[in-house]
Amino acid sequence: MIQFLESIGFTQNEARTYLAGLSLGYSAVSTIAKKAWINRTTAYAVLDDLVAKWFVYESYRGNARYYSVLDPENLLEVFRKRISKIEKILPELQAMNANIVTGPKVKYYQWFEEVKQLYIQEYKDSPIEMRIFKAWVERLDEKKKLRDFRKELIKKIHSNQVRIIGNTTSSTKEDDKKGNIERRNIQDSELFLPASIKIYGNKVHFVSLKNNLFGVEIENEDIASCLKQIFDCIWKNNNSLSI
Missing domain, CATH: 3.30.870.10 (Endonuclease Chain A)
Structure with missing residues (x-):
């Protein structure tokens, strides 16, 4: 599964952290880091990236941060949006490449x-x-x-x-x-x-x-x-x- 996630753009640490969070559910950083076999400092950085990419949800309990992985179906939705953005800009990219294509x-x-x-x-x-x-x-x-x-x-x-x-x-x-x-x-x-x-x-x-x-x-x-x-x-x- 790690290799699959890497093939669609995840880094190895992102794949490990995503799968760890998915299997644990709502958890603290230390718990996810231990499950993913990475140190806590790295886990914070990786989880912040996954939050920015809309794969993980972040919340607080007191002063502590907790994370939960969004429904795996969200993966498909995220990539659909990316494809949609590419399709919108594709004509402009093709126009920029016109001299090469028509040569x-x-x-x-x-x-x-x-x-x-x-x-x-x-x-x-x-x-x-x-x-x-x-x-x-x-x-x-x-x-x-x-x-x-x-x-x-x-x-x-x-x-x-x-x-x-x-x-x-x-x-x-x-x-x-x-x-x-x-x-x-x-x-x-x-x-x-x-x-x-x-x-x-x-x-x-x-x-x-x-x-x-x-x-x-x-x-x-x-x-x-x-x-x-x-x-x-x-x-x-x-x-x-x-x-």
């Missing part, structure tokens, strides 16, 4: 398994529309496995549209037929990207397939909007379709 959320992913989780998150998000800047770098072993895994997920994403800007190959044309995918073919001499970029909703994903494999997710409406507009501008001004 970009950034997550980092390293190596194959973590970057794989980034792709799985895209599948779970199931975006209505996805824009992709394809990376043009040589993919070896692990990176090829990741590419194949990504291709399978894109087919499963229930997007109204997946648009990809990148260098087109015969294999990508075949993949496009299996999903709602449209491409603009731009040679790497015109736009060479060492990392792929995916934009959907308020998220932007960067995945570097060059040297060390890693990914970055940025969740922010303004950043996503900027990249969507850049993508759409390139898309509009390039009519070379792969389909």
